[in-house]
Amino acid sequence: MSDRAPQPVERRLPTEESRQLVALVRDIVSKEIAPRAAEEEEAGVFPREVFTLLSESGLLGLPYGSDHGGGDQPYEVYLQVLEELAAARLTVGLGVSVHSLACHALAGYGTDEQRAAHLPAMLSGGLLGAYCLSEPASGSDAASLRTKAVRDGDDWVITGTKAWITHGGVADFCTVLARTGVEGARGITAFLVPGDAEGLNAALPEKKMGMKGSPTAQLHFDGVRVGDDRRIGEEGQGFAIALSALDSGRLGIAACAIGVAQAALDEAVRYATDRRQFGRPIADFQGLRFMLADMATQIEAGRALYLEAARLRDAGEPFSRQAAMAKLFCTDAAMRVATDAVQVLGGYGYTLDFPVERLMREAKVLQIVEGTNQIQRMVIARHLAGPETR
Known part of the structure; x- marks a missing residue:
């Protein structure tokens, strides 16, 4: 194969800061991601150290506010960063996208106290998130999810199974949608669950035709207990949060x-x-x-x-x-x-x-x-x- 390198995509970036940001991403891609992408994907290696580097470089919280450790970047810039990462290795690009998705509920609907307590570690503290909406029997029809969260005093007890979870088994936190009320979309509530919560267990990763380095697994919630301070938004607001x-x-x-x-x-x-x-x-x-x-x-x-x-x-x-x-x-x-x-x-x-x-x-x-x-x-x-x- 030729050593001739393709010309980088010319990007329309609004500020000098964003141009420097994309230059940093391209440098990380060329040195830390692209050289090992093919070998590690074939071997099914999850590049956790790459996500740690991206966090340390301020690249895991780009579209969120700097007051909680984010990058204060417009979505227009954040998406172009994702494109650069995915071009080198989709496991990384999609992983950053899923992590941002997992942060969305707390950043957009959490209380000031919740954001101050959790967002800094989620956005720039080396943590990695998972987003738990789909289930074995509810994929496209997400409003029919069966995982339940039952109130027990000041706690909630979550029981059920989530499916097709990117970062399943390696995530440090999960945004979980669970049923707390009536059937349908109005009975769903969002929760922030620690990845090491007692009763939370991951199944063996799915064997996939691609993205072999990205673990996709079912997560089993066997009476996982979280405090009401980890409920995001109002009871019954979870499906609207998920759609957003x-x-x-x-x-x-x-x-x-x-x-x-x-x-x-x-x-x-x-x-x-x-x-x-x-x-x-x-x-x-x-x-x-x-x-x-x-x-x-x-x-x-x-x-x-x-x-x-x-x-x-x-x-x-x-x-x-x-x-x-x-x-x-x-x-x-x-x-x-x-x-x-x-x-x-x-x-x-x-x-x-x-x-x-x-x-x-x-x-x-x-x-x-x-x-x-x-x-x-x-x-x-x-x-x-x-x-x-x-």
């Missing part, structure tokens, strides 16, 4: 998807300009040139879509529809681009010697997590035509 978090989380997945797609395109361009057939580089052939052009166009369109949604969020405007559109378009684009990159490399693309086969396997999960792309289409349609009639 998911809107932001979907933008994180969109940015990660564009990172994966950009990495696949970079590899395809590098290979096509080096590989010679019939006496000239295969990049000279029109059919392949058009394929590369289409790949690049999908990436630029997806990047523009997620950045516009982020700007709406930063301005305090509604962005739920745009977040669903960005998640849908960017993850579908990542799957197409990664598949085409394998095709550009031909037989080599199907081997472990080149990264595009890993990128193709990783792209697939992005169409599923944070709400499947079928759910995104439902969200978008509701914004256009109103709720479904029954």
Whole structure:
């Protein structure tokens, strides 16, 4: 393979501070993440030391306020950082996105006392979070979750099982959605649960086709007891809190998807300009040139879509529809681009010697997590035509 490096993506960043921030991320990526990504993913190694470094560098709390250890960065900048991390290793980029998702409830709905007590360690104290919404029998239909939290004096006792939990078994804290009242969305409450709480146990990690370095596991809550001071928001407010978090989380997945797609395109361009057939580089052939052009166009369109949604969020405007559109378009684009990159490399693309086969396997999960792309289409349609009639 050629040593020729692809040109870094030109970023539209609002301040000199944000430009320096992205430069720092690229330096960490080149020295600490990219060199070991392929080997560690194949071996299923979780890079906890990378997350510790990111925390020490102020990169785990970028979109949150500096008064509690965050980075005070707009979402527009935070998402571009995610893209850089995911392009190097999706386990890291998606892991940062999930951690930010796990912090959202407390940062947005906690009391001043709760934020002061917990956010500094969550945002810049080396901790890593998990977000516990899905269950074995309630994925897309999250409002039907069965995990229960029962009041016992000044405590709550949580019992049930959460499924498909990123960082399951390694997280230091979990944002947990549990049923405290009536059936449906109105009976759900959010809690902040320590990762080492008595009665909280992780199952063996799932065996996945991609992101093997990121542990995904069921979490079993066997009478886990937490104080009422760890209840986030009001009783019954949990589902609204969850939906708010998911809107932001979907933008994180969109940015990660564009990172994966950009990495696949970079590899395809590098290979096509080096590989010679019939006496000239295969990049000279029109059919392949058009394929590369289409790949690049999908990436630029997806990047523009997620950045516009982020700007709406930063301005305090509604962005739920745009977040669903960005998640849908960017993850579908990542799957197409990664598949085409394998095709550009031909037989080599199907081997472990080149990264595009890993990128193709990783792209697939992005169409599923944070709400499947079928759910995104439902969200978008509701914004256009109103709720479904029954």
